[in-house]
Amino acid sequence: MSLLVxxxxxxxxxxxxxxxxxxxxxxSCGYEWNCRLVTLFHGILxxxxxxxxxxxxxxxxxxxxxxxxxxxxxxxxVLSLGYFxxxxxxxxxxxxxxxxxxxxxxxxxxxxxLTLWLGESGIESCAVIFGSEITNxxxxxxxxxxxxxxxxxxxxxxxxxxxxxxxxxxRVFVGGxxxxxxxxxxxxxxxxxxxxxxxxxxSWVFVADIFRFAYRKSSVKFQHWKNPVQVRxxxxxxxxxxx
Numbered sequence: 513m514s515l516l517v518x519x520x521x522x523x524x525x526x527x528x529x530x531x532x533x534x535x536x537x538x539x540s541c542g543y544e545w546n547c548r549l550v551t552l553f554h555g556i557l558x559x560x561x562x563x564x565x566x567x568x569x570x571x572x573x574x575x576x577x578x579x580x581x582x583x584x585x586x587x588x589x590v591l592s593l594g595y596f597x598x599x600x601x602x603x604x605x606x607x608x609x610x611x612x613x614x615x616x617x618x619x620x621x622x623x624x625x626l627t628l629w630l631g632e633s634g635i636e637s638c639a640v641i642f643g644s645e646i647t648n649x650x651x652x653x654x655x656x657x658x659x660x661x662x663x664x665x666x667x668x669x670x671x672x673x674x675x676x677x678x679x680x681x682x683r684v685f686v687g688g689x690x691x692x693x694x695x696x697x698x699x700x701x702x703x704x705x706x707x708x709x710x711x712x713x714x715s716w717v718f719v720a721d722i723f724r725f726a727y728r729k730s731s732v733k734f735q736h737w738k739n740p741v742q743v744r745x746x747x748x749x750x751x752x753x754x755x
Contacts (some may be wrong), residue, residue: 516590516628527554531598533753545659547602549653554595555648561588562642565635573639574690578699581627581634588638592645593624612717619714620644623707633704639690640711643682650675676726683715 527550534546551694561584566573569584581589600617602611620641627637657663694700694708 516586516732519590520593520597521585523591524597525594527595527598531602543606544608545656547599547736548655549601550595550647552652554592554653555645556593558588558592558641558645559648561591562638562645566642571635573635574693577636577694578633578701578704579635580632585634585638586628588641589624589628589634592641593621593628595706596624608687612714612721616644616714616718617718619707619711625709626703626707630701630704633700636690636694636700636704636708640687640708642692643687646682647675647679650678654698672726672729677723680719683718687712 530544530553531550534549535543538546538549541558554638565584565588567584568574569580569582596617600614600621603617623640627633649660650671654675656661656670656672657668662668691708691712695705700708
């Protein structure tokens with residue numbers, strides 16, 4: 513256990529050092545821009561590692577939940593745990609996120625800690641990390657496009673559509689299938705099953721927010737198609753008010 517604590521500490525220090533380096537070399541872009549670069553890097557790295565674990569190294573999470581943690585699974589969880597602690601502290605300090613995102617980070621941290629402490633169900637945790645982080649690059653790309661003035665383009669629409677589709681498929685359908693396999697299997701402990709249910713419920717909260725966003729954006733697009741002159745006038749009026 514002491515080695516795990518040391519590993520988490522080293523990973524946490526690594527994420528902090530990467531963020532500090534980005535702030536030093538890319539300071540003109542602001543703190544949140546650099547934090548999101550760290551988030552983007554973690555998302556890509558976590559997806560690559562957990563995809564290798566699930567599809568190549570094994571075991572298959574839908575068939576063998578509740579099995580003992582492997583060294584590679586532990587490495588992936590320790591790496592992500594260090595990141596989630598860093599990002600949670602950053603979000604609390606700068607107060608950039610709402611209660612839902614903070615709840616997601618809290619549940620992710622507690623879930624990984626529990627899995628490491630029990631020494632089992634690492635394959636489920638890695639699968640959850642994969643499903644959670646696979647949409648992360650699209651989310652960060654959307655933010656970067658928005659803050660660089662390129663969001664209201666075909667690329668911005670493409671990123672939004674792909675994000676919504678991938679999020680719903682991974683969180684609702686794939687996540688639901690995995691939760692079912694988790695609940696009917698006799699191997700995972702009851703507390704792990706409860707954690708899986710909690711994460712799935714939280715996913716539905718995110719999905720509800722995404723559907724509201726998709727409805728608002730599609731309504732604006734439809735109004736723009738119907739009356740582009742009036743929509744542009746409304747947008748310009750809102751921009752003048754903000755100024």
